[in-house]
Amino acid sequence: MDPNDPRDDGAARPLAALTELLRRTHLAPPDLLPSAVDDAVVNLRARATIYLADYSHTVLVPMPTAGAAPLPVLPIDTTLAGLAYRTTSTQTTVTSPEPHLWMPIIDGLERLGVLKIVPADAGDLEDPVFLVRCWWFTHYLGHLVSVVDAFGDGIDVIRRQLRRSLSAELIWQLLPPLTSGTDKVLVSGRLEPSATVGGDVFDYALSDDKAQFAILDATGHDLRSGLAAATALAAYRNSRRQGHGLFEQTESIHRAVRDEFGGHMYATGVLGRLDLRSGVLRYLSAGHPPPLLLRGGKVVKSLAQGHRPLLGLDMRSASVAEEALEPDDVVVLYTDGIIEARDEEQQFFGIDRLVDFLEREAAASTPLPEIARRVCRRMMEYQNGVLQDDATILLVQWTTTGQHLLDPVR
Structure with a gap:
């Protein structure tokens, strides 16, 4: 369809845009995604530019189109584009020389970046129909970004702003999506330093009636630590997928x-299983900092009952604990790199600062993945950008309402 055809009433434009994007990306490598978007978005009478979040989630990096002039990187914390990303909401600029909107690029519930959309007619920015059409286009684009990322390096080289260590390369290939969820549960995790993480890893598996999850921390933060973490994660997944319970998984x-x-490495960890029908959480901690329970904007307790010795050391005793969650409760799992972060005076960040930070973000109704991002940013700031240890956080929320905070058209 020619979008400039005067007989066009606009009803077929969304389908034409999606169809063109599908056709152009069917056999395209990742680096040709920008040109495919250019051709497809013409059907919406607009131009568009893809910006992807780097792996540290500090900047939005433009994905270049062949022959186009280079564009600047945009900070996530101080720009309108970053606001669209942080809040997963559409942001509009109508007063600049080039009126445009920023729409979050999301695959499922995972934030990937933003799409800058410049309509041919600035009046379209006030048209709710145009905004919905752009949302459908951007939503499908988010899925495509994840799909094409699996068979090429074109997406990865844009998001990778720092050189990675071998251990980090290994860990990142093992991680699940950083954020995911269903209509009953939300899960979001982060780890830092993104380019040199060694022994930290997390995982989860969601189904209609349960959420299973784990956070693991192997000794050290070098390649050997990464290998130990990978071994632990593989063993966890293998046991979980065979239908084994928490004790057997551990x-x-x-x-x-x-x-x-051979007894030269060990790991700590917390494994959990949440019944999504009843809200009953079963968990076991192996020498790991106890999870926190965030309820009604307050951390109401530490979950410190279920325990066993370090993984890799022979067991003396073990127990699995239970906790009854209330709707919208958040279980906060973290590694010791969070609370043992040190400032210039060698003062620990500590559990009290973590609790205060979580409560303030919860009181502000900050979306779950943004809480995880901000915790890690706070850790980096506390240590002037240099972490002495890996710092990982995993948030699990039993909810049927928290999902709306991640809906770009809410």
Whole structure:
């Protein structure tokens, strides 16, 4: 369809835009995604530019189109584009020389970046129909970004603003999407330093009736630590996928670390299983900092009952604990790199500062993935950008309402 055809009433434009994007990306490598978007968005009578969040979630990096002039990187914390990303909401600029909107690029619930859309007619920015059409286009684009990222480096080289260590390369290939969810649960995790993380890893598996999750921290933060974390994660997934319970999953991790590293490496961790029908959480901690329970904007307790010794060390005793959650409760799992972060005076960040930070963000109704991002940013600031240890956080929320905070058209 020719969008300039005077007989065009606009009804077929969204389908034409989506169809063109699908056709152009069917056999296209990742680096040709910008040109495919250019051709497709013409059907909406607009131009568009893709910006992707870097792996540290500090800047939005433009994805270049062949022959186009280079564009600047945009800070996430101080720009309108960053606001669209942080709040997963559409932001509009009508007074600049080039009126445009910023729309978050999301795959499912995972934030990937933003799309700058410049309509041919600035009046379209006031048209709710145009905004909905742009949302559908951007929503589909988010799925495509994840799909094409799997078979090329074109997306990765844009998002990778720092050189990675071998251990970080290994860990990042093992991670699930940083944010995901269903109509009953939300999960979001982050780890820092993104380019040199060594022994921290997390995982989860969601189904209609349960959410299973784990956070693991292997000794050190070098390649050997990464190998130990990878071994622990593989053992966890293998046991979980065989339908084993928390005790069996934990023992599988223990045996794998012990047998592969001969007692020279160990790991800490927390494993959990949340019944999404009843809200009953079963958990087990192996030498790891106890999770926090965030309820009604307040941290009401530490979950410190279920425990066993370090993974890789023979068991003396073990127990699985239960906790009854209330709707919208958030379980906060973290590694010791969070609370043991040190400032210039060698003062620990500590559990009290973490609790205060979580409560302030919850009181502000900050979306779950943004809380995770801000915790890690706070850690980096506290240590002047240099972490002495890996710092990882995993948030699990039992909710049927928190999802609306991640809806770009709410």
